[in-house]
Amino acid sequence: TPTLPVFSLAGRTAIVTGGAQGIGEAIVTGLRDSGARVFICDINDEAGETTAERLGVEFVAADVTDSAAVEAAFDHVVSTAGRIDIAVNNAGIVHNHPSESLSDHDWRKVLAVNLDGVFHCCRAAGSRMLAQGGGSIVNTGSMSGHISNFPQPQAAYNAAKAGVIHLTKSLAGEWSGRGVRVNSVSPGYVGTELTQRGMDNEEWRRAWLAGTPMNRVATPAEIAPAVVFLASDAAAFCTGTDLVVDGGYTVW
Numbered sequence: 001t002p003t004l005p006v007f008s009l010a011g012r013t014a015i016v017t018g019g020a021q022g023i024g025e026a027i028v029t030g031l032r033d034s035g036a037r038v039f040i041c042d043i044n045d046e047a048g049e050t051t052a053e054r055l056g057v058e059f060v061a062a063d064v065t066d067s068a069a070v071e072a073a074f075d076h077v078v079s080t081a082g083r084i085d086i087a088v089n090n091a092g093i094v095h096n097h098p099s100e101s102l103s104d105h106d107w108r109k110v111l112a113v114n115l116d117g118v119f120h121c122c123r124a125a126g127s128r129m130l131a132q133g134g135g136s137i138v139n140t141g142s143m144s145g146h147i148s149n150f151p152q153p154q155a156a157y158n159a160a161k162a163g164v165i166h167l168t169k170s171l172a173g174e175w176s177g178r179g180v181r182v183n184s185v186s187p188g189y190v191g192t193e194l195t196q197r198g199m200d201n202e203e204w205r206r207a208w209l210a211g212t213p214m215n216r217v218a219t220p221a222e223i224a225p226a227v228v229f230l231a232s233d234a235a236a237f238c239t240g241t242d243l244v245v246d247g248g249y250t251v252w
């Protein structure tokens, strides 16, 4: 299929955290189809291995909350492939609980995966990319970094995602002059395991769809192209940007 050459990722090596399923899996597929050599990085070894085999890509295990494990995973990619050009920091979890009784443990857990984890991966990617003279980092934010969701309570998630978007801008300011672009993609509601519980709840589902001008949730495949774009040379002048892909949720 003919494609504008700037969208090609031929010769590039990529890592996608949370790539075993859902949005991450679709991103892995998109990067692969655009020509990249892709490593899935996930805490779930079994799903990670199975998905990697099915998609014809590689797998490396890591829990993104463990910075030493993240460093080891990036070392593995660089020692196997020789370089790391694209890092998609996508692993995330959600926890729904009223804030007045949210435990320290649950607050910390969400921040540990969704914000600390993204920083660990950005630092591991950025240090290696700066040393090699360039690279592109794409973090998965969320519309929840811009609005607070209704009706489900999820303050820790929303705060972490706002943090991801501003961390992205901060790192873009530090690194873009040295060849490393840092951007984020912020999805609206996407049909994955993460949102299944909400879609099964009639009140939540109704509110989610009513709040979305397109009146539906996205498929993971509708999020992946935005990531491929920001990862590629097509986005050569984009850095610190947050690309919202939300079916219009944030317009209301």
Ligand code: NAD
Binding pocket: 017, 018, 019, 020, 021, 022, 023, 024, 041, 042, 043, 044, 047, 062, 063, 064, 065, 090, 091, 092, 093, 113, 117, 140, 141, 142, 143, 186, 187, 188, 189, 190, 191, 192, 193, 194, 195
């Ligand atoms: P998902 O639950 O389907 O997949 C998440 C993946 O991350 C899983 O493979 C899981 O094993 C992995 N993971 C979880 N904790 C990890 C850890 N500590 N270390 C490494 N891997 C870990 O979720 P999804 O819907 O595909 O979400 C992917 C990203 O998109 C998340 O950051 C999420 O917050 C974000 N997002 C999702 C939606 C949505 O509606 N689904 C909307 C906006 C943003």
